[in-house]
Amino acid sequence: MKPNPKYQAYIDRLKKIADLGFAEAVLSWDQQTYLPKNGSQFRGQQMATLKTLAHEYFVDPKFGTLLKELAEEASLTEDQRINVKLTLKDYTRKQKYPQSFVEEQATVCAQAFGAWQEARGKNRFDTYRPFLEKIVDLKKRETQLVGYERHPYEALMEDYEPGLTVKKVDEVFAGIRSNLFPFFKELSKKPKPRHDFLTRQFPKDKQWAFSERSIGQIGYDFNAGRADFAPHPFCTTFGPGDTRITIRYNEHHFSQMFFAAVHEAGHALYEQGIPLAQEYGTPIGQAVSLAFHESQSRFWENNIARSQAYWKGNFGALKHEFPQNFADVTTDEFYRGINIVEPSFIRVEADELSYHAHIYIRYLVEKTLIEGQIKVEDLPAFWNDRYEEYLGIRPKTDAEGCLQDVHWSYGAFGYFPTYSLGSFYAAQLFAKMKSSFENLDKDIETGNFAPVLQWLRENVHKYGRKYNSSELLKRATGEELNVEHFMNYAKKKYGGVYGL
């Protein structure tokens, strides 16, 4: 059947916008992997040009008219109607940003990023403060520009987790505060499992050989992607059949490459499961939300690759790669060593449980700043008080406190909650899988990951943005987000690790 000509015009426009977006992704990947020192000067400008052009094609009023006409078109299929509805929603939102605001934000963020890097290096919050004040001011104005029904912070979260409410986040974290926080504090008082073997000498090539085999085993397709070294691990898609990851290494710490590689491969498995080719550039050809993206990476990293079953099956192979390092280590010791719980200052180094206190604090900071309840100048004290309250430790410097994350200098407010939601979604998907599979632990132990991936493909990946994230979670697991699943998983797993 020939598509409706208006729908075809819509597809052609999205294709061009996607081409520009993917091209920008290639330039960004190259910037972080291979760009020579002197080339950095003009790369930002080149990426900005591609971004601006894509934006212009998207907010073009002629495209808006086409979308509004298509929204009334009776002849479209269900998927076509969903695509048009979502694009019109995106269009309506993006239309609300005047060009002057977009440019101001780009300029402020570019300056703020440099100021943040310097401030963190020198541990001087006061030099970063005026830039962060400008960003908070911009973000407040943004909430007015795009509008909101209940809480201004929701206008910002909408970019990362559409439909998410402050009420929902508060409710979720209320459960986490009263159940998870006391639990990880209790664990951190117990004797720490042995973990000396994690910081022995691990040659880079052997780390990658083991990581490469492992992510191949869970289903990452190296014909449709590749891995390159970069200062920070990330996952990026350049189009159908090309979803890459980056890795890094520390020859004196086993965990840095392996768990990050599995994490990024989890993101990549999601992208490789979206119908990117058939739905090139359309909403159904995109990931549903950041929290769902994060649920896929955390699922493979934590629920799978930090599980007892996984290492029952894989510790032999690891020992084979590093015979000397693990000669004196049992499978059980290794499993406990990679699952130590201990409150610490730096989010990206946090364990699987106390991590959520880091996120909760950032959520409180952002929400309270946007509400105007605190000022940027109050941030360091507010931050440190919360760390003391929720993690039981007080940062001694702002570098290990409120200066540690890059997000705000990019203007990313409303992003942090998706990190925790990702873990909670993952636990809920994992619980559903446990009850649906005959013996999930056995599959994990024997490396039979095909049914697991197949389940995710069928219940999550293939839909793209067809359903919003709460709908998708409900379809996949039969219920709304329920943090009980995460708490049950945490208590069972860590009760075992710590022999409670």
Add this chain to the structure above:
Amino acid sequence: MKPNPKYQAYIDRLKKIADLGFAEAVLSWDQQTYLPKNGSQFRGQQMATLKTLAHEYFVDPKFGTLLKELAEEASLTEDQRINVKLTLKDYTRKQKYPQSFVEEQATVCAQAFGAWQEARGKNRFDTYRPFLEKIVDLKKRETQLVGYERHPYEALMEDYEPGLTVKKVDEVFAGIRSNLFPFFKELSKKPKPRHDFLTRQFPKDKQWAFSERSIGQIGYDFNAGRADFAPHPFCTTFGPGDTRITIRYNEHHFSQMFFAAVHEAGHALYEQGIPLAQEYGTPIGQAVSLAFHESQSRFWENNIARSQAYWKGNFGALKHEFPQNFADVTTDEFYRGINIVEPSFIRVEADELSYHAHIYIRYLVEKTLIEGQIKVEDLPAFWNDRYEEYLGIRPKTDAEGCLQDVHWSYGAFGYFPTYSLGSFYAAQLFAKMKSSFENLDKDIETGNFAPVLQWLRENVHKYGRKYNSSELLKRATGEELNVEHFMNYAKKKYGGVYGL
């Protein structure tokens, strides 16, 4: 001084077009170096989108109006006037191509490329013939579209070597035919110098270690570029401070990586010497012509890195890298072994002298096809007859005959002559340098390449397109193109190699 606001608008437009062009170069480089197998499907489309957008911004009639106004502007500096004049010239030429012609050419070439690959693989000219016929037809129409004063082939050469005439090429090759062709035939009858040592075992990493040091020594700046493996060696620029090369290796042949790396580094040294940052996207920020580009690569590859002085200085280092391979080889034997002259069928494997017979034949083929003197169906016989006439050998198959080059399937007619001109320009520059430097051979032998590079920077690189290639050659060497310099160089060098 603030630039003229119209000139600033002109610069802004060129900047955007350059951003798109450089982005396309990144995607193309990635396609040839790192693209995973399944990603190839959509990469062509993404590159085509960037190319089309850049073209649209360039041929936009509003830009044309601005250019025409600027051409009348009295307040511009000399360089600004030159930029505007050249851009207006480019605009006028590109304007002559109707969108339908551009699209037809893109479609025909895409099909022809696939057909060519298959035909070459199966050695079946007849399956490629209809596609080549379409391309020749397109090229004939193109000569009508853009127009010409003297010969239709000049309309095509204009894209690669602006201002080049058929009369000039005929004149140059007349000298080459009567002097060079008999000379290399004479040499090829002499006993062949020893060269067994070139096909010993050369581990890839050691080849690269030696090549890397060598191209660093001639001045290639690894802070402003890098080298990656690709099936074919090439040089590409992504903006100021980022000119990369690609390399390939054959562990059983020393020459494949080294001389190609020096060749590509020669191209890169040119790009690194153009004022790309100050003149981002303008004509003065671009290379003057393909022949001049080729002169830079051939200069470093042939005049320098295949010279006796070079190996007097570097053979020790090469021996140090491969002590076993060269234990029984003297510097003189090595120098003679890398300079063997022997007519052969494949252009890209030809020696420095008989190479020009390959080019001459292609020039004749193209010119005669465009004139309509022969038909595409006559091509194999025409080709084979010319090989017999000029090289004294007759191809047994079309795969080693008229199917060997990719150029025509890309629609590149008029490109080949620049390969020979590049060598002739290089020899003329080299002769000028010899007479200007106190002791050029000594500089080459001692690795003192800074003055050589400085001379090229000052006399060639820094001008970009400011002067056209014949003007630039005259400024740099004091005379028009004179193939005597190449003949003198060839006779002296190869007389020595063959002990005449």
